[in-house]
Amino acid sequence: QKEVEQDPGPLSVPEGAIVSLNCTYSNSAFQYFMWYRQYSRKGPELLMYTYSSGNKEDGRFTAQVDKSSKYISLFIRDSQPSDSATYLCATMNRDDKIIFGKGTRLHILP
Amino acid sequence: DTGVSQNPRHKITKRGQNVTFRCDPISEHNRLYWYRQTLGQGPEFLTYFQNEAQLEKSRLLSDRFSAERPKGSFSTLEIQRTEQGDSAMYLCASSLAGRTGELFFGEGSRLTVL
Numbered sequence: 001q002k003e004v005e006q007d008p009g010p011l012s013v014p015e016g017a018i019v020s021l022n023c024t025y026s027n028s029a030f031q032y033f034m035w036y037r038q039y040s041r042k043g044p045e046l047l048m049y050t051y052s053s054g055n056k057e058d059g060r061f062t063a064q065v066d067k068s069s070k071y072i073s074l075f076i077r078d079s080q081p082s083d084s085a086t087y088l089c090a091t092m093n094r095d096d097k098i099i100f101g102k103g104t105r106l107h108i109l110p
Numbered sequence: 111d112t113g114v115s116q117n118p119r120h121k122i123t124k125r126g127q128n129v130t131f132r133c134d135p136i137s138e139h140n141r142l143y144w145y146r147q148t149l150g151q152g153p154e155f156l157t158y159f160q161n162e163a164q165l166e167k168s169r170l171l172s173d174r175f176s177a178e179r180p181k182g183s184f185s186t187l188e189i190q191r192t193e194q195g196d197s198a199m200y201l202c203a204s205s206l207a208g209r210t211g212e213l214f215f216g217e218g219s220r221l222t223v224l
Binding site: 042100101 | 141143151153154166201203210213215216217218
């Protein structure tokens with residue numbers, strides 16, 4: 001089993017819709033969870049960084065961690081065409097190694 | 111520009127040649143990571159440094175790969191005797207120890223092995 005599992009998509013939604021992106025992870029010891037956004041031919045950029053369980057909100061973005069089910073989510077409200085990108089979930093093990101999922105390709109249709 | 115800088119941005123080489131990539135991290139960052147990314151995949155961990163010390167190297171990394179960070183500033187990643195399977199984007203990222211999950215990535219160095 002991979003340490004971080006993520007559906008690669010692609011996921012296409014109309015502009016203005018709420019987007020839900022999800023990942024699962026295998027190791028219950030993981031404490032830090034991140035979402036990165038990657039545009040084509042660019043390096044990933046950090047979107048959200050959360051510790052342990054709960055929700056964190058930043059503008060149109062909400063990150064959610066459910067440690068009991070080892071499930072992490074990213075919600076995007078009022079989605080815009082500029083949100084079209086690949087979204088990578090990531091977690092950090094006890095050796096400070098950041099492990100990424102495969103990424104989900106998101107298309108926001110105007 | 112005070113972000114992470116990687117050079118060259120694109121390298122085309124023939125199988126069997128050696129290549130070297132350079133990464134200049136954000137100046138105050140003491141952690142530096144190398145990742146490899148192929149099409150449709152997430153970044154795959156290769157190695158990371160705290161200052162000049164290499165703390166971990168992926169078991170997936172063959173002996174043909176070596177990385178250095180001689181003075182705790184810039185880093186180089188060398189691939190010897192390149193193979194077609196080495197074709198990928200090589201990403202460098204830096205962070206502050208204690209804020210390790212907050213990686214700042216460069217734009218990557220794309221390697222094409224013919």
